[in-house]
Amino acid sequence: MSESRTHQRMRVIGKESVAAGVVAVTLADPDGGEVPEWEPGAHVDLVLGDITRQYSLCGDPADRRTLTVAVLHDPNGRGGSAYIHDKLEVGDLIPIGGPRNAFRLSRAESYLFIAGGIGITPLMPMLREVQGRARPWRLLYGGRMRTSMAFAEELSAAHPNRVEVRPQDEYGLLDLGAALDALEPGAAVYCCGPEPLLQAIETACRARDHLTLHIERFTPKAIDPAAPANSFEVELARSGEVVEVKESESVLDALERRGVHLEFSCREGTCGTCEVAVLAGRPDHRDSVLTEDEQSANDAMMICVSRSHTPRLVLDL
Template structure:
């Protein structure tokens, strides 16, 4: 595999590939040249550049104080876009790949108490958060569900390390997660962190809307669905640094329009889930369609993901 890094990327060697659970493998990566790995904090993810046309994002689930390796866990998704299958079937110990990042749009805030809710592979970004909360002396609990106990990565490790703080709830034994009961016991100001499949995220959003004393933080692995009847109109984008204006057609993204105009921009997922293409907004009102920014951040309107988001005004001014 290619061992030359592009700007903003780092060459990493796969030093271990180990099974974690049914359909889940862990990859441990070290700098290919023997140097240190990038610094990161709980909630961070990296890009794995799997080939010239395939880049995927995976949450870091190792120890942030470890400067020698990075660890990600990958669920094999047969109906996905091919990235996880590539990791499971083609990536081998000793291979060298490129990574981008880390980036963090799911940072752990300071709080006296936390409730962590994981569904399946959604445990990965939460794992280092649990240890950080424990180290801070905060009150915390984890509610962790999966299809079966055998499909739940890190389940035995978590139960052994944290005991009663962890509630393992495989669906075939307990049914769907009882979110209401878990959150009814949470004190005002509790930070709620949730990651997992879309039905779980929608369910916890609904539960937390009825409990305004809780502060919900979620991370999506897939893009949110748009509301029915959404119409895409053409608009203009002004690049503040050059003063240049580029038209964005109704059938293209801002990134597409910029590339058509010869403007180089950073991007990765093109789904509004990774944050690579985030830019500052200096004028106009964005039509946010990403899965990263909070409602408050979207309302502020001073940043946007140009891979999926559009404009509610005839022109946007962005910091490019």
């Protein structure tokens, strides 16, 4: 099935190592035009041969001439990082989708940013933004070792009193409790990194309800293999059409089968592209984008992975 998205071709104008196993790729319009506008937290889809992968933008949103992503080489990944590290060359033309943003920077009294490894990438533009707003902020940045931590040296040099670089081989695991306990009520916590870090920060923040947590996952949360996959119906509110979603397919699959054209990208509940408003019914949320509070509201769902607890969902389609 083809993806219902609009792609723009961009030229690779730069590719450089920024840490052990991490390269930064800079893209520009091949005709010298402006790149699409974006805000901190946004990502782009890179079409790499026959695969499409999402990468966070880590440059400056005020720069309308280039887009920059930083990519960790994951030998156990699904092929995107290997393509970028081993095959992508300066001068190549590649299609991109987006930018899109499911990790927006909110207004808050103060901020704590927590990065694990390549999770620093979506936080980079956020640091620049809150610095410009003159809001109090700190960055706690962990990684396996200092040489593998992209942008750590420049961040420490630019903000010596705000940035704590804590490689695991020197300091052990990040002391999340101490960092959270130092925050005032109303602080926003933004975290991106490997799944163990995200699970740890989610657990820690549940006991501190005076804080607001925002996380972004690079890989989908694990779904309980015993979770039911019953069939159900989806009603399209704008047309009144009713579509059956079979046990073996997603809502997105079922709607595509009926000829409904929708925006989507990752098909695994991590990018937020396929978000649809829910008007009635109770979704069975299985995405890695919405916060617990957003899921509890039951007014939106990611149709590529989420299902239904009720016999019918009414969607704003």
